[in-house]
Amino acid sequence: MTSYSPGETAEKSGFSIDTLRYYEKIGLLSGIARDTAGRRVFTDSDIAWLEMLRCLRETGMPIAEMLRFSELTRGGTETYTARLELLRAHDRRVEDEIARLREQQRHIQFKIDRYADLLNTEKSCLSPRAANTT
Amino acid sequence: MTSYSPGETAEKSGFSIDTLRYYEKIGLLSGIARDTAGRRVFTDSDIAWLEMLRCLRETGMPIAEMLRFSELTRGGTETYTARLELLRAHDRRVEDEIARLREQQRHIQFKIDRYADLLNTEKSCLSPRAANTT
DNA sequence: GCTTGACCTGGAGTGTGCTCCAGGTCGCAC
DNA sequence: GTGCGACCTGGAGCACACTCCAGGTCAAGC
Known part of the structure; x- marks a missing residue:
């Protein structure tokens, strides 16, 4: 070892x-x-x-919960169920967090598109003949 | 209003x-x-x-960067490009963060499967005739 | 045997983002 | 005109997860 x-x-x-x-x-x-x-x-x-x-x-995962997990890990076979449950609950939270991030990211991308449009419009104003080349 | x-x-x-x-x-x-x-x-x-x-x-997004964004927002049209860039950079970070979470989640799910297997094995030991019913 | 560098300990300090508190003001219901 | 509840201010306090520091020990290389 x-x-x-x-x-x-x-x-x-x-x-x-x-x-x-x-x-x-x-x-x-x-x-x-x-x-x-x-x-x-x-x-x-x-x-x-x-x-x-x-x-x-x-x-x-907050430190407090990691502590709980490591205490379980120090225990024997009889803590397998508890460890499994803890990890499954955490997995669900991670899943939710990813979904939340995706959702908020959509909003941000919407804003990005709006700014991109505004910039385009502005450009068209400066050189009017480009306005049709959409 | x-x-x-x-x-x-x-x-x-x-x-x-x-x-x-x-x-x-x-x-x-x-x-x-x-x-x-x-x-x-x-x-x-x-x-x-x-x-x-x-x-x-x-x-x-950290408060400091949100501050920068709100300062830009207080500025006029000439800050559109900067705002767009800031949001795009943030969008990329969110994308990376989601990828990182997914990757770590795979590890956690691997652990979950291992614990589930261990529990199954344990059960089989207690009632041997169930061992074939995989 | 002396220097150097990696490590040790207990405890204080830091950054981030709030959250709470004391003491006070206002406007409305009774 | 008194009580109440929502709000005000400046500033202190807090939770979290480290991070840093002073002062010391040890082993190896020169």
Whole structure:
């Protein structure tokens, strides 16, 4: 099992070293090994867990809920159902968020079209003979 | 031209009265009329502008950029190109954000499937004869 | 054995976007 | 003319998720 220094882990995971420390402090990372000098030693499975965290984080899950998920993950088989439900609820929220963004994007694109039209009209006024070339 | 009290405006726009005051203070709303008692009086075009702000806000545009957009809007025809560019850039960011969410959502759904499989396997162990009924 | 650089700790500070509060004003209903 | 509720102001406070800092430790290279 390969092991990684804090610096390597930061680079691989995309979290800063400070964020890694912060995540350990609040309990999102647990059981991180130390070397004789007290420095953190990350494993492949730590990296995998960090990727999971990154995925949840980037889809807008609040830290508090990620904490709940990592507590469940520390539990055994009997927490599978709860974990599944948590992820499914989050998946639905992501779906809703995407739909909301799409909807708002339509409004923005409508505005964009309006401005494009206004600019066109303006151009036509400046050079009237271009008005028919629509 | 219909006019609206702060309370009505809050309800119609979805922003709280405090947020409306805050937006006026920082310059996102300008030229809001007052009645004789000094109370704000909003018009239909204020409401329309608030809808635009809501749209930009909910698609993740930072306040600083919304400020820039409202300054452009206060300018005349000669800012159309700049406004168009700003909106187009934002539209692209929204597009990217949606793509990013979709991509991360795939990872989450992969995890969901894994947990669902694990639960199935577990069930099969408890009642072995169900193992073939895949 | 000394320097260097990566890391350690606890705790304070930061940026963003609101949200709340104290103390006051106004207009209307009773 | 008193009470009430909606609103006003300036400014403080808050939630979130980090990010930075001071002061210190350790291992490796020269």
